[in-house]
Amino acid sequence: MTDKINIGTLISGGGTNLQAIIDACLENSIDANIVFTGSDNPGVKGLERAQKAGIDTFVVDYSNIVKSCKKNGIKDRDLPEDFNLEEILSKQKLFASGASPEQTAFFLQSRAIAEKQLLDKILSYDMDLLVLAGFMRVLTPYFIDRVNTEPKCYKIMNIHPALLPSFPGTDGYGDTFAYGCKIGGCTVHYIDYGEDTGPIIGQKAFEIKDSDTLDDIKKKGLEKEWELYPQCIQQFAESL
Numbered sequence: 211m212t213d214k215i216n217i218g219t220l221i222s223g224g225g226t227n228l229q230a231i232i233d234a235c236l237e238n239s240i241d242a243n244i245v246f247t248g249s250d251n252p253g254v255k256g257l258e259r260a261q262k263a264g265i266d267t268f269v270v271d272y273s274n275i276v277k278s279c280k281k282n283g284i285k286d287r288d289l290p291e292d293f294n295l296e297e298i299l300s301k302q303k304l305f306a307s308g309a310s311p312e313q314t315a316f317f318l319q320s321r322a323i324a325e326k327q328l329l330d331k332i333l334s335y336d337m338d339l340l341v342l343a344g345f346m347r348v349l350t351p352y353f354i355d356r357v358n359t360e361p362k363c364y365k366i367m368n369i370h371p372a373l374l375p376s377f378p379g380t381d382g383y384g385d386t387f388a389y390g391c392k393i394g395g396c397t398v399h400y401i402d403y404g405e406d407t408g409p410i411i412g413q414k415a416f417e418i419k420d421s422d423t424l425d426d427i428k429k430k431g432l433e434k435e436w437e438l439y440p441q442c443i444q445q446f447a448e449s450l
């Protein structure tokens with residue numbers, strides 16, 4: 211039997227994927243323990259789900275942090291001591307070369323302030339894998355490099371509501387529906403420096419009928435997500 215791995219989880223909302231992972235851990239259908247659930251959003255249902263399962267929780271309120279950066283500006287002393295904008299700019303693949311340098315710098319700096327707070331929480335746990343379960347914030351190289359500390363060893367997994375590389379971004383099922391696709395799906399992949407571009411671990415597809423509404427697609431998709439995510443976590447556990 212595989213030893214149990216410790217996973218950390220990050221969420222932004224309802225946490226139905228988190229629930230599927232909690233259930234899989236409790237039923238021993240995956241060899242994993244959840245050591246924490248963090249959210250960028252206070253008061254969400256996913257935090258309740260974690261607390262009910264006896265999991266440590268914390269919140270890093272991204273909206274407040276970004277609002278305060280916009281209101282007060284960002285000074286050098288606000289940034290993490292080990293933050294180097296030139297280095298992050300050279301690694302990041304979130305913004306194309308034509309993007310406004312000011313907006314790009316503001317985005318990367320304000321996210322690094324939030325990410326430092328996340329890291330301060332996360333890195334105090336003994337964690338083999340970080341699982342993004344409906345976490346709706348992109349992670350910058352500042353954060354990624356401090357979790358992926360071994361070369362070529364991915365430690366951050368994400369679930370995306372579309373069959374990547376189609377429909378990256380924040381509304382995978384909405385984009386699938388709007389395009390008129392006859393097949394939809396979900397993807398579990400590792401996080402790299404781009405948005406939804408990292409190596410694919412697993413995918414599941416479902417048929418879309420002409421009569422299906424967006425809600426039907428979301429329902430079919432989530433049911434596939436709840437099967438797929440625990441399977442991919444187990445695959446990771448067995449690979450160690």
Ligand code: GAR
Nearest residue numbers: 223224225226227228344369370371
């Ligand atoms: C899921 O559909 C997940 O694929 C999506 O958010 C939803 C979260 O639902 N994630 C993304 O779009 C990530 N970019 P949940 O909170 O009920 O698990």
